[in-house]
Amino acid sequence: MKTNTVKSKILDEQKYVISKKVDAFFTDIYNVYMFILRFFKEAFSPPFEFKEIINQCYLVGYKSLALISLTGFITGIVFTKQSRPSLSNFGATSWLPSLISIAIVKALAPLVTALIAAGKVGSNMGAELGSMKVTEQIDAMEVSATNPFKYLVVTRITAVTLMIPILVLYTGFVGMMGSYLNIHQTELTSFTAFFKSAFASITFLDIYASIFKAFCYGFTIGVAGCFQGYYAQNGTQGVGRAANSTVVLSMFLIFVEEMIIVQFVNAIR
């Protein structure tokens, strides 16, 4: 009995190049790569699903707007409140608007937006496509001579890639408003003075970099959600797993991208 299991384990191992887990990891990377290639191929070849793209854009915006407004606003207030004591030690509270705008535009707005979208929009994509997969709705589209990849995947990835930058601008604005309210209350700074000093310390490169980041994050969330959903397996259990791993994977990748892009932007500055 025992020798038997050992033997079958050896047989099992022989099927893999390195080991089951490592092999699966590299197969996954290859599959994601093929998935992305297919996205670009199908995104730029007609027929286009414009109506569904608009619909998905609306859903992405609609789903995340309330949460993003709230978090953006609170982030602005909290960050201002937390920074004030250390600045006032140097008698430099007049620097608050610059500090806040640097923090919000360069880092907080893209990150907060992307993380919230990963939780709200990404998980939804994973779950939705996953349940369509396991209930054979995707197969049904395929056998009715339509292209589910185009209708489901291309539209969703495009929508979230386009919407995250817009949402990032919005979050930035709401965050600055939160900060302004707090500064206005405490330091009695006027609206124009606040924004003048806020914009003085950020360049267009900063804004472009943030928008570029936002595109990357949006694309990452879209690919993660659609990939996990489109290849979901094992019934309802797989749907939960697809939603969950979308969030985990896209959050992880967002931070990795953040780090790479910051290095890159600092290098060209």
Place this chain on the structure above:
Amino acid sequence: MQLGKNELMNEKILDNEAVIVIKGLKKSFDTLKVLDGIDFSLFKGENIAVLGRSGSGKSVLIKIISGLLKPDAGVVKVLGQEVDQLSLVELQALRMKIGFSFQNSALYDSMSVRGNLEFPLVRNKRDLSKTQVNNAIEEVLHEVGLSQAINQMPSELSGGQRKRIGIARTLILKPEIMLYDEPTAGLDPITSIEINNLILKVQQEYKTSSIIITHDLTCAKTTANKITMIQEGKFLTMGSFKEVFNTQDASLRSFYDYNFINDK
């Protein structure tokens, strides 16, 4: 394809052109052998019922025919084309002629009944006007007897209604071949009879040739010209209902006895 063709011919068959030809079809998943040498032909205008126990590979068989799964070995020809050799474009053209009614209906949850029916139509026939699309939708809904359900969502429909909408969704492309995966499973006897009648109606009005997968012998008996049973990856016998069940083969007998338990 020539094998035993004459014995298999049935007076109802319009002509002897084979629309599906399968030879030596094999399919395994990892170590699990599901199909192990299937040979048969479906002739134009006929309905074949495929019986078999749960997990015997019935769904896998029609998924291979429609190109959703790839065979490991063997030839699968549908309307003269080898399914697993086709490019995506060719496969889509072929799929327009194949209707697939799923075991669990697979209606698009996020769309109304109208949306479900419209989906394949507007994507495959782009030059249709709004009225033509509406007319086509109304026609197939009338055909399946569910005209009133047009604005309902799939979640609001009963199992039998879902099956019928699933069938309507395939009819809207006017298929030549219909693949029904357990059309009566989980339905009450009266609703099952309605579905059986619908299958016959589709055969006559749309001139379809069909494969009907079922464990329901009443369904097989009423809708099919020929019956076969799949066991251990192979077809046991093929013939009319009487021919197949006039046998001492234990697995066929037990299948029969369980279905018609009151007949004895």
